[in-house]
Amino acid sequence: MAVTTMTDDVAVRDVGSSPWRRLLRVHEFGVLVATAVIFLYCALFVNHFLTSENLLSVAQQIAFIGIIGTGMTLLIVAGEIDLSVGSQYGFLSVVMAYTLTEWHLPILVASGLVLVLGALIGLVFGVVTTFFKVPSFVVTLAGLGILRGFALLVTGGVPMQGSTSLRYHSITGGNAIGSLAAQTVWMAVVMLAFGWILSRTKFGFDIYATGGNMKAALNAGIRAVRVKIICFCITGALCGLAGILLVGWLGSANPLTGNGFELSVIAAVVVGGASLAGGVGSITGTLCGALVAGLIANALVLLGVDGNWQQVATGALILAAVLINRFIATRQPSMR
Amino acid sequence: MSVLEFTDLRKRFGGVDALRGVSLRIGEGEVIGLMGDNGAGKSTLMKILCGAVRPDSGTITMDGAPLHMRSPRDAAAAGIAVVYQDLALVDQRDVATNVFLGQEPTRHFVVDRRRMRREARQILEDLSIRIPSVRLPVGGLSGGQRQCIAIARAVHQGGRVVLLDEPTAALGPEQQANVLRLITRLRDRGTSVVVVSHNVDHVLAVADRVVVMRAGQIQGIRDVHATSATDVVGLILGDAASEAVSHMTEAATSASAVNPLEPSRSA
Amino acid sequence: MTEHSSSEPRRGLTRRSILGGGLGLAAAGALAACSSNKPAAAGTSGGTAATSDAAGAAAGAPSALQGKKVMFVVHDKNPFFAPVQKGFENFGKAMGWTTQFMGPPSFDQTTVVNMMKSAVSAKPDGLILTRIDTTSYDDVIKSAIAAGIQVILSNVASEGYEKLGVGFVGQDFVPAGVVAGQQVLKAIAKHTGRKDGAIIIGKIQAGNSALEQRGQGIKQAVDDYNKANGTTFTTEDLMVGTDEAAAVGKIGDRYTRDPNSIACWAGTAFECQFVSTWAKSKNLVGKFANGGFDMTTPVLAGITDGSIDYTIGQNPYAQGWVASALLAQQIYPGYPSFHYDTGAEVVDSANVAAVTAREAKLAS
Incomplete structure (x- = not known):
């Protein structure tokens, strides 16, 4: 038959690609180039940009987006979303400050409590989403309101003092080496760990399969429901970590912490090449997405541009990134 | 000798008898074509065999030992694998990952991707499945290639009895031929296959026996060498309708080898 | 066939690299658009660049105070701050300073701190900040002072601001x-x-x-x-x-x-x-x-x-103007600032006409 002769000639190219070609093929290519171009532009044309102080300051500014964005990446790759991360982050910050000042818990105990509470919040979202089949968009939208309300209730609407421990402050908000902020180190640790888990481990493979095709994953014996719930728990715990770092750094928790933050986080993940349909995305991409947002915000201040332009630029960037992803997806299915 | 055997399987959904006592023995390396109209009980039978649905009564034995399945996981452990079209593959992942989906080789929790690619290539070659690179995302492959990868996975993951649900539906003629060839290769390797299909020609081309279901029971079992498309269609439709259709069927199959029951699919 | 299958990806790569470049260009274009907007924005809002024109306009300012860059970061850019910004920019104009006024469109603690940190990176000569709680902004205020930037608080200072060694212009x-x-x-x-x-x-x-x-x-x-x-x-x-x-x-x-x-x-x-x-x-x-x-x-x-x-x-104009003026004397000759109470002016039906006429001067 004709088919046989045609297919017999197809060369096997399982290992052919050079590293450079492989780089061109990855999802994050668009955002990598964008990051590089924006960086070069800033380095050449923006005064005070290319100083180690400023660059390290940008690296610190994206730390919270990076940490919470890591959880969000896992969730979006698994085919779910969490709109409540800003409220979770705010609520857990407030809880951290509350347990330190009202209950006088040791910092380590309070931190553990906050991490566990974050994971429990994720567990609730995950269980409601998967067992009651309510879309996570809706569940976490409800959570956004509920948790913000609790944050305001716990504090009575005023900022709450945290701890004055210098050690806590230096571990969470001080400088690790030179001007390298501790938060940047925390972000690096979180992103490296989960980047490795997502791209290399069995659990990471299960996350991609779950988000790519839930029924196929279930048919293949992957416990997809459990995978999703664990991703929700990780996201909650990372919001808790961000809250712990925030309280240590700023010394207090404002009940409005993280107001609107979910949009910045989702923007970073989506600009980083993840698909809201699930199955696509990476921690590297999210890091680049966060970097692009951080660089633009920083450059506009250094350039003396009206802050409102920052909103416009960020919005335009999200749109451009999503359009490019869509273009690649429709034009080149085999290269995705 | 028989690999999979089931006796007097019954299942009621609400007030409807989906299965009313179905029994069959499937031999090693035997290809069974399972046919029947919509609502005949084929899909209920498949779901019971792959562990997704538990029968109300009846027994299933594998190699003579009774089998009690509570989930598809149990069925897979017993060596029964099911391949649903388009419910099998993760489009965004590459060929190697899809062949190993859910059972990736690991070393200290880390997926051994090199080994996975090497073994995936070996599996595809063993089954003479032609794919240019195991690094390609399956979303970009043809329907026939995707079906073959799904089947390869079922076999690789220890499937001694492979259940195929409409494996040739929505494929072009060349791709259909590839899939049918793969089924005969499975038989040669000693794998038992149950093919659910609406396409009489395809079933007759690959199956050893054709099992026709009607209204929750087995209407008839035919050896492919001792039957014809007309005969099978007659069993599917029942006595009353068969007479009227038989003339049309004969005329159509001899003229163009196109199945009149499935004009759009086999075209 | 072999050649076809190997040429396919190469075509893909080319297209992709064009796409990537396109995104980069678009982003650069957006930045360029923003930055090219700068002179116009500075012109209309009264912040003048430190050009020779500006120096001429500010002939009255002592030379040690000319061509300074001053930034103002508020916690929430709501309508209240319009006259604050006006006072800040008008003083800057009189002195021949480059002024930059900014704040997030809606309040978020971390966003505000980040914006302040970027402002410190821009190495202005003076920085006016709002401090709306007692701890969150202290690190960035200290880092600004350590970088040799003159700092003053405006509008809100919160308890304990004195220990940072900065002044405050605003209401009690x-x-x-x-x-x-x-x-x-x-x-x-x-x-x-x-x-x-x-x-x-x-x-x-x-x-x-x-x-x-x-x-x-x-x-x-x-x-x-x-x-x-x-x-x-x-x-x-x-x-x-x-x-x-x-x-x-x-x-x-x-x-x-x-x-x-x-x-x-x-x-x-x-x-x-x-x-x-x-x-x-x-x-x-x-x-x-x-x-x-x-x-x-x-x-x-x-x-x-x-x-x-x-x-x-609470005399918002003073919170811009007086804060700038105190900042100016911090820069030269170097007097430390103090708390300047911008008062509690009661406006009711008796004086609303006069107040409205006064505030209207700040509207355009």
């Missing part, structure tokens, strides 16, 4: 709240003559120490009045937010719960404009007293038409 919020409380009681007597009822203390934002302190002042004034006159007024808080539609809804809901209980709506910022909108739509003007803080255009319009009884001004 508790006393200002007491002044507001006295106006509340006067307005209640005028409208209804009631001796009891609830005074609803509106809030536009949680977590802002200034608003909390004003609320405290109002409560203090009401308590004192109750003790002195044997009245039984009560106070309660109501968070309305800054979104007008949502705020009107919340105000309406509180009224519906117990219409007769309300003696006065006493805002801690410009909530009274929302109450005014709502009361006019329900034809309830005059059934209770209504007042608040700040002199935004809708608030002054409300006092003119009688739907608002009073507002307490």
